[in-house]
Amino acid sequence: xxxxxxxxxxxxxxxxxxxxxxxxxxxxxxxxxxxxxxxxxxxxxxxxxxxxxxxxxxxxxxxxxxxxxxxxxxxxxxxxxxxxxxxxxxxxxxxxxxxxxxxxxxxxxxxxxxxxxxxxxxxxxxxxxxxxxxxxxxxxxxxxxxxxxxxxxxxxxxxxxxxxxxxxxxxxxxxxxxxxxxxxxxxxxxxxxxxxxxxxxxxxxxxxxxxxxxxxxxxxxxxxxxxxxxxxxxxxxxxxxxxxxxxxxxxxxxxxxxxxxxxxxxxxxxxxxxxxxxxxxxxxxxxxxxxxxxxxxxxxxxxxxxxxxxxxxxxxxxxxxxxxxxxxxxxxxxxxxxxxxxxxxxxxxxxxxxxxxxxxxxxxxxxxxxxxxxxxxxxxxxxxxxxxxxxxxxxxxxxxxxxxxxxxxxxxxxxxxxxxxxxxxxxxxxxxxxxxxxxxxxxxxxxxxxxxxxxxxxxxxxxxxxxxxxxxxxxxxxxxxxxxxxxxxx
RNA sequence: GGCGACAUAGCCAAGUUGGUAAGGCAGAGCUCUGCAAAAGCUUGAUCCCCAGUUCGAGUCUGGGUGUCGCCUCCA
Numbered sequence: 001x002x003x004x005x006x007x008x009x010x011x012x013x014x015x016x017x018x019x020x021x022x023x024x025x026x027x028x029x030x031x032x033x034x035x036x037x038x039x040x041x042x043x044x045x046x047x048x049x050x051x052x053x054x055x056x057x058x059x060x061x062x063x064x065x066x067x068x069x070x071x072x073x074x075x076x077x078x079x080x081x082x083x084x085x086x087x088x089x090x091x092x093x094x095x096x097x098x099x100x101x102x103x104x105x106x107x108x109x110x111x112x113x114x115x116x117x118x119x120x121x122x123x124x125x126x127x128x129x130x131x132x133x134x135x136x137x138x139x140x141x142x143x144x145x146x147x148x149x150x151x152x153x154x155x156x157x158x159x160x161x162x163x164x165x166x167x168x169x170x171x172x173x174x175x176x177x178x179x180x181x182x183x184x185x186x187x188x189x190x191x192x193x194x195x196x197x198x199x200x201x202x203x204x205x206x207x208x209x210x211x212x213x214x215x216x217x218x219x220x221x222x223x224x225x226x227x228x229x230x231x232x233x234x235x236x237x238x239x240x241x242x243x244x245x246x247x248x249x250x251x252x253x254x255x256x257x258x259x260x261x262x263x264x265x266x267x268x269x270x271x272x273x274x275x276x277x278x279x280x281x282x283x284x285x286x287x288x289x290x291x292x293x294x295x296x297x298x299x300x301x302x303x304x305x306x307x308x309x310x311x312x313x314x315x316x317x318x319x320x321x322x323x324x325x326x327x328x329x330x331x332x333x334x335x336x337x338x339x340x341x342x343x344x345x346x347x348x349x350x351x352x353x354x355x356x357x358x359x360x361x362x363x364x365x366x367x368x369x370x371x372x373x374x375x376x377x378x379x380x381x382x383x384x385x386x387x388x389x390x391x392x393x394x395x396x397x398x399x400x401x402x403x404x405x406x407x408x409x410x411x412x413x414x415x416x417x418x419x420x421x422x423x424x425x426x427x428x429x430x431x432x433x434x435x436x437x438x439x440x441x442x443x444x445x446x447x448x449x450x451x452x453x454x455x456x457x458x459x460x461x462x463x464x465x466x467x468x469x470x471x472x473x474x475x476x477x478x479x480x481x482x483x484x485x486x487x488x489x490x
Numbered sequence: 491g492g493c494g495a496c497a498u499a500g501c502c503a504a505g506u507u508g509g510u511a512a513g514g515c516a517g518a519g520c521u522c523u524g525c526a527a528a529a530g531c532u533u534g535a536u537c538c539c540c541a542g543u544u545c546g547a548g549u550c551u552g553g554g555u556g557u558c559g560c561c562u563c564c565a
Contacts, residue, residue, distance in 0.1 A: 004506095013506095029565070037565090044565035074563065158561075162492045166561045205563080227565030228495085234564090257565065258495085261558070269564055295503060295514065301496065301558060308502050311515035315502095318514085321528080349512095353504090361504050365513030375529065460524055467526080478528050485528095 003058065003355050006299060008231060008254040009155060013357055016253065018222050023061045026052065027213040027251070029226035029234065030066040030112070032205075033093035034075035036276035039289070039304055040260035040267040041097070042104055044227050046290060046398075047257050047298040047358070049106040051223075053396055054354055065216050066109040067209060068094060070116050071202050074269070076191060086192060100277045103286040105398045111216050115208040119194045122203050122211040125241070126183045126196070134244040135183055136176070137198050142184035143175045149240045152179075155254075156232035181237055183207050206237035213250075214242065224251035227259055228299075229266070261303045287320075287403055288313040294360040294397055315368075320401040322371035323394065326387035328482075346370050347389055360397060367393045415440045415473065422469040423447070432466075444475060448484050451477075 003016040018024050028048050031041060045066070055062050070090045079086040101108070115122070126142055129135035134148045146152050146160070153159055160179065167178035175182075182204035187193035193200040213221060219242060226235065235254065242250040259266050267274040281289075292312035296302045346366055353362035367390060374386040394401065412418075420434050420443075432450050434443045451466040467477050476489045 032564075034563085041565050047565095072563075156560080157493060159492090163561070165492070168562060170562080225565090229560065229564060232493090232560055233562090259559065259565070264557070266559065266564085270562090271564095291514085292502085297504080299495090300503095303502095303558095305501080308515085311502060314516085315514050325529090352506090356506065359504075361514095362512070365504065368513055372530085455524080458524080464525070476527070479523075479526085480528075481523095 003054070004357055005253055005255060006357050007252075008256050009249070009252075014253075018060065019220060019252065022059070023063070024055050024223065025063045025065075025217040025221035026223040026225065027065045027067075027209070027217055027221060028109075028224075029209060029230055030068050030109075031094070031097055032069035032072050032074070033090045033097060034072050034078065035269045036093055036278070037097040037100060038260075038267045038274035038277050039262075039280060040227070040274070042100065042106075042277055042289065043260045043293045043302070044257045045101060045106050046104060046293050048225050048255075050294065050360060050397055051225075051255070051358055052107065053398060054358070057396055063111075063217060064109045065111040065113065065213065067212055068112055068114045069205065069208060070094070070114045071192065072205065080190075096276075096278045100281055103281050104290055105286065105400055105403060107398075113212045113216060115203055115212075116194075118208065118212050118215065119203075121215045122207055123194075123196050125207060125211045125214070125245070126203075128245050129183065129241065130198075132245065134241075138174045138176070139186075140172060140174045141182050141186050141201060141204075142198060143180040144183050144237070144240060145177070146179040146181070146240065147177060149244050151243070152240050153236065155239050156236045158232065158236075181206065181233065183241075206234055207241060209234075209238050210241040210250075213238075214246075219246050219251075220249050221251050223253045223255055225255040225257070228256040229259060231256060257298050258300045258302060261301055264303060267304075284309060285313055285316065287399055288316045290397075290399060291316045291319070291364070294364055294399075297361055298358060316399070319367065319371055319394070319399070322375050323387075323390055323401045326374050326390060343373075343386060343389075346373075346386070347393075350389075350393055354396075363393070364397070367397075416443045419443055419447070419469070419473050419475075422472040423466070426465050426469040426472065444470065444486055448477070448486065452484060 004013050005016050006013050026048070028045070030045075031037060048064075048066075052062055052064050068090075071086070075086040075089045078089050082089075098108075126135060129144065130137070130142065133145070135142055135144050153163060163179055169175070169178050173182075184196065184198070184201050184203055184207070186199045186201040191202070193202060213219070213224070224235070224238075239250050261267065262273050265271065265273055288309060289312070292309055293302075295312065295315075346369070350363050350366040353359040353366065356362070370386050370390050370393070374390065377386070416434055416436060416438055419440075420436070423432055423434070432447060434446060438446070447466055447470060451463050454460075454462040454466065470477055470486065474489055475486050478485050478487070
């Protein structure tokens with residue numbers, strides 16, 4: 001079975017194929033960093049990250065473009081309000097967004113084009129639209145003439161009459177038809193602007209995607225993505241712009257991710273009903289957030305709750321614990337044939353799930369089953385070839401056990417002092433004196449060594465007090481057959 | 491008002507072509523371990539309502555109800 005994806009353009013699940021043999025070209029509408037990024041953005045880009053990993057896994061070369069809308073009305077307005085430059089606002093939010101994506105394990109795009117850095121392509125395209133009669137110059141800007149594109153509305157499933165009923169014309173707009181949309185907005189005094197033959201100003205929102213996708217990927221390309229809220233008008237308008245100039249579809253597959261709701265309402269800039277992504281990532285494990293999103297179908301609307309995230313946090317711990325347990329276990333083969341057959345079914349089910357319109361939830365359930373199975377084996381002394389598959393599966397979904405390992409040494413600077421204090425209070429001053437300059441891990445190892453010695457002497461009371469002292473500073477001790485291990489709680 | 495989604499156990503959630511329901515979290519019981527923790531085993535669903543098609547429907551059809559999205563910047 002091969003990968004099948006739901007295509008918004010045809011409203012059906014279709015086998016995925018590329019125009020160019022072995023090369024997938026993807027354009028995803030990125031962020032407009034006029035405000036802080038939120039979890040909803042993370043959900044969307046996380047999905048495309050996994051899609052991208054899967055395509056690469058299938059041996060495709062992937063060119064992934066994700067634009068940055070670095071000029072828009074909101075950032076200009078905010079700059080006017082606060083003082084300072086709109087670019088500073090964009091830069092600040094964009095940097096924070098990038099850092100968050102990195103934390104979440106989202107691979108950086110191959111190209112991250114910014115509207116302001118592609119003005120020539122944008123201006124050229126507007127020129128072409130003017131020349132071909134699809135656009136006209138009005139007193140306040142250049143507009144796309146919707147009536148000139150008969151297919152307008154077909155993509156998003158709307159007809160012009162109905163659109164007309166709901167159409168609103170913003171104050172000051174001087175277009176000839178309410179449905180027309182701006183390709184270029186002439187600058188008012190004090191606004192940032194770029195020169196063009198028909199007047200200085202800035203691009204409308206939609207034109208940058210048409211221009212930049214064409215110049216970086218060519219037309220048609222394979223996948224165009226974004227959130228469902230972009231279907232209309234953004235993607236409808238992109239299509240109108242691009243397809244007015246080029247025959248055939250702008251892109252073959254159109255993929256749209258379901259929106260993230262908070263308190264049953266869409267997270268949105270205008271409502272401001274969200275905690276900035278960067279804040280959230282300070283409080284929560286990015287890998288857990290990743291798991292949370294992948295456990296829900298990407299097209300479904302999804303309500304975010306702290307409770308669900310707590311569940312995912314426990315889930316990711318279990319998955320990673322299993323992974324580490326397996327990694328440590330020696331590889332012993334072969335299995336009995338019957339068992340082997342059963343194990344072979346795991347990868348099969350896993351990949352089938354992903355092939356089925358990227359059903360990451362179902363794929364994950366297979367990994368959880370593998371984890372359980374493998375644990376049982378590791379515990380019984382046998383080891384498992386499943387470790388390799390589990391690792392592959394986790395990697396494909398971008399779940400990275402190493403990401404957690406890196407965090408472990410990052411205990412607070414005064415950790416050793418606090419641990420010593422806990423020991424003095426709990427286990428008695430004579431119990432142990434730690435080297436104040438020791439690394440946290442070394443100090444913990446020293447305490448554990450003392451505890452192991454105590455246990456060997458059957459001095460369980462001291463053993464328990466030492467464990468309690470560690471617990472007080474947030475270290476959880478587990479006794480396993482091979483020795484004691486520790487991990488950080490909270 | 492127009493268009494479009496979604497409604498499955500306490501919570502999250504999967505469910506190709508219709509054949510009595512994956513997985514995770516939480517809970518309960520048991521096993522193991524000096525005690526814990528961890529782990530393993532066991533345990534839970536008249537699939538929003540009504541009607542219909544069918545031998546058989548979460549899955550198809552019709553009608554309700556509820557929630558949400560787009561139609562204005564928005565992943």
